[in-house]
Amino acid sequence: MGKNLQKCGSSIKNNVKHTIMIGGLSNNGIEKEFEFWAAHDVDFIMLSVAYDFFLNREKISEALRLKDKYSLNLLIHPRPDGNIFQTPANIEAHSIMLDSLDKIRDIIYQNGLINKLILHLSSCRLPGNNFRTFSEEEAISNSLLFYKHLRQFDDLTFVFENVYPPGIGWEELGYVPEHFSIFNLPKNSEFCLDTGHLKLSTMNMSDIFRLPYKITCLHLHSNNGRSDQHIPLTRQNFHEWREVEEILTYDKYIVLEVKNELDKVKNTIEYIKKNQIAP
Ligand SMILES: [Zn+2]
Numbered sequence: 001m002g003k004n005l006q007k008c009g010s011s012i013k014n015n016v017k018h019t020i021m022i023g024g025l026s027n028n029g030i031e032k033e034f035e036f037w038a039a040h041d042v043d044f045i046m047l048s049v050a051y052d053f054f055l056n057r058e059k060i061s062e063a064l065r066l067k068d069k070y071s072l073n074l075l076i077h078p079r080p081d082g083n084i085f086q087t088p089a090n091i092e093a094h095s096i097m098l099d100s101l102d103k104i105r106d107i108i109y110q111n112g113l114i115n116k117l118i119l120h121l122s123s124c125r126l127p128g129n130n131f132r133t134f135s136e137e138e139a140i141s142n143s144l145l146f147y148k149h150l151r152q153f154d155d156l157t158f159v160f161e162n163v164y165p166p167g168i169g170w171e172e173l174g175y176v177p178e179h180f181s182i183f184n185l186p187k188n189s190e191f192c193l194d195t196g197h198l199k200l201s202t203m204n205m206s207d208i209f210r211l212p213y214k215i216t217c218l219h220l221h222s223n224n225g226r227s228d229q230h231i232p233l234t235r236q237n238f239h240e241w242r243e244v245e246e247i248l249t250y251d252k253y254i255v256l257e258v259k260n261e262l263d264k265v266k267n268t269i270e271y272i273k274k275n276q277i278a279p
Contacts, residue, residue: 053100089139
């Protein structure tokens, strides 16, 4: 690979990436995902892992093996696991999560992975999970403590993603602009604009542009306006995203965050290649 970490946002061949999503191709095994995306000319895969590192040890080591086999880089996206409440909202999970971030940082540097982590703000409740729920107030006060600790990871960049209001799926913070300002996130934090989430959101594009973060990552997908379906953007529905087209530049990490209608992915990739502009 030999890609320089500093440059991997701008020097990669087409700047089109994909995430592994449970319920996508993963039923066929993680290798099928790599094979599929390598055949579609992407540069890296965004790997969703449980926040608790130990829950995903095998998935990560398999991904590291496949990354070399298919010459793809990896961008890590830690998430709370469905059964265990690993979220900044849960004060009891903080030490496990910070420990996991430490281990993920080592893996990133040992393997030349992209030194950014895509994060959602705190989850207050997981779907189909009655393990524990947190009120928004409680989630905010516990998370304030957690995010202070992120400053010790100053060699990593945290990229925070917009989500949708409670009631649609996962209940998480990050569905209103205020959530991004109250946490006093590390100074070098960046923003990941998720188009599917935006479509379900009360926030609009100008709210996001007003936040004091550089948009460095795009999660491109769409839906019917009611649930987070993760369907591909196509030439037909790209027009809904005029402002996104304008920021579709070579220096961004573009993730085709899709799990359905994979046959349409080729169209999205062609569209992006044709429309990407220099930053
Ligand atoms: Zn996303």
